[in-house]
Amino acid sequence: MMIPAATPQETVEKSKTIDLAARKQPEKKAVVYDTKDFNLWYGETHALQNINLSIHEKEVTAIIGPSGCGKSTYIKSLNRMVELTPSVRTSGVISYQGKNILDKSFKAEELRTKVGMVFQKPNPFPKSIYENVAYGPKIHGIRNKKILDEIVEQSLRRAYIWDEVKDRLKENAYGLSGGQQQRLCIARCLAIEPEVILMDEPTSALDPKSTLRIEELAQELKKEYSIIMVTHNMQQAARISDQTAFFLNGEVVECNRTNHVFSNPDDSRTEDYISGRFG
Numbered sequence: 001m002m003i004p005a006a007t008p009q010e011t012v013e014k015s016k017t018i019d020l021a022a023r024k025q026p027e028k029k030a031v032v033y034d035t036k037d038f039n040l041w042y043g044e045t046h047a048l049q050n051i052n053l054s055i056h057e058k059e060v061t062a063i064i065g066p067s068g069c070g071k072s073t074y075i076k077s078l079n080r081m082v083e084l085t086p087s088v089r090t091s092g093v094i095s096y097q098g099k100n101i102l103d104k105s106f107k108a109e110e111l112r113t114k115v116g117m118v119f120q121k122p123n124p125f126p127k128s129i130y131e132n133v134a135y136g137p138k139i140h141g142i143r144n145k146k147i148l149d150e151i152v153e154q155s156l157r158r159a160y161i162w163d164e165v166k167d168r169l170k171e172n173a174y175g176l177s178g179g180q181q182q183r184l185c186i187a188r189c190l191a192i193e194p195e196v197i198l199m200d201e202p203t204s205a206l207d208p209k210s211t212l213r214i215e216e217l218a219q220e221l222k223k224e225y226s227i228i229m230v231t232h233n234m235q236q237a238a239r240i241s242d243q244t245a246f247f248l249n250g251e252v253v254e255c256n257r258t259n260h261v262f263s264n265p266d267d268s269r270t271e272d273y274i275s276g277r278f279g
């Protein structure tokens with residue numbers, strides 16, 4: 001039997017279907033952290049109010065907002081560091097990989113092996129470059145020198161500092177420049193094989209060249225890790241993040257794809273802040 005040739009209309013319809021199938025939606029990334037109705041008080045100060053925020057894996061999420069709006073408090077809540085302040089009280093839920101980390105049964109130590117943190121000021125230990133990176137794996141029970149050597153080299157390579165330090169691994173980390181110290185701190189963080197890296201203004205103490213290197217590094221690292229970065233630098237947030245959350249007076253005013261936040265924000269307060277009208 002002869003199969004009738006497709007009519008021109010049918011051909012158009014068919015090619016439309018193929019076109020739509022080929023033009024796949026961008027892959028939706030899994031949620032790593034899901035924050036629901038989260039509140040935090042320092043004594044009487046209600047520092048975070050009804051925070052609702054999802055953070056996706058293998059993306060850079062930028063947290064922006066004026067001084068005192070709660071950015072650091074929020075990222076320190078994500079690894080429960082904030083609870084080191086005795087007056088802190090919280091309500092709501094922060095789920096990490098589906099488990100509520102605020103639940104009393106959830107062990108903070110478990111979280112700290114999965115979530116690394118890099119601070120505003122590079123804070124290497126007063127030890128050799130090697131020992132700074134080997135410290136975390138040693139705490140986790142790795143004693144074999146060959147394995148430790150491999151972890152140290154791999155971590156320093158991934159933080160793009162290996163070539164600069166490979167011949168001085170036994171020297172004190174304090175002898176490195178600020179930018180090198182910050183990359184060393186990132187290597188120290190990578191050595192524990194985290195899933196998430198929290199960065200609290202990681203470039204604010206660095207010169208423009210070192211800042212650029214950290215930004216490039218964050219772009220590279222997001223292929224393997226989820227990164228949450230507090231920054232005061234709008235260009236930096238626009239350059240390197242996939243999602244941006246704008247905090248103001250302890251609330252999230254807007255959280256959206258970075259392109260959207262910077263080109264067409266939903267809230268006029270976001271627009272005022274990113275265009276430098278306040279903050």
Ligand SMILES: Nc1ncnc2c1ncn2[C@@H]1O[C@H](COP(=O)(O)OP(=O)(O)OP(=O)(O)O)[C@@H](O)[C@H]1O
Binds near residue numbers: 042067070
């Ligand atoms: N340990 C603390 N005890 C009491 N209040 C605190 C403490 N830490 C922060 N706060 C208050 O909580 C609010 C949020 O502070 P936080 O440091 O999170 O803001 P931020 O947005 O990170 O500010 P910055 O950009 O200046 O670092 C501020 O009002 C601050 O004074």
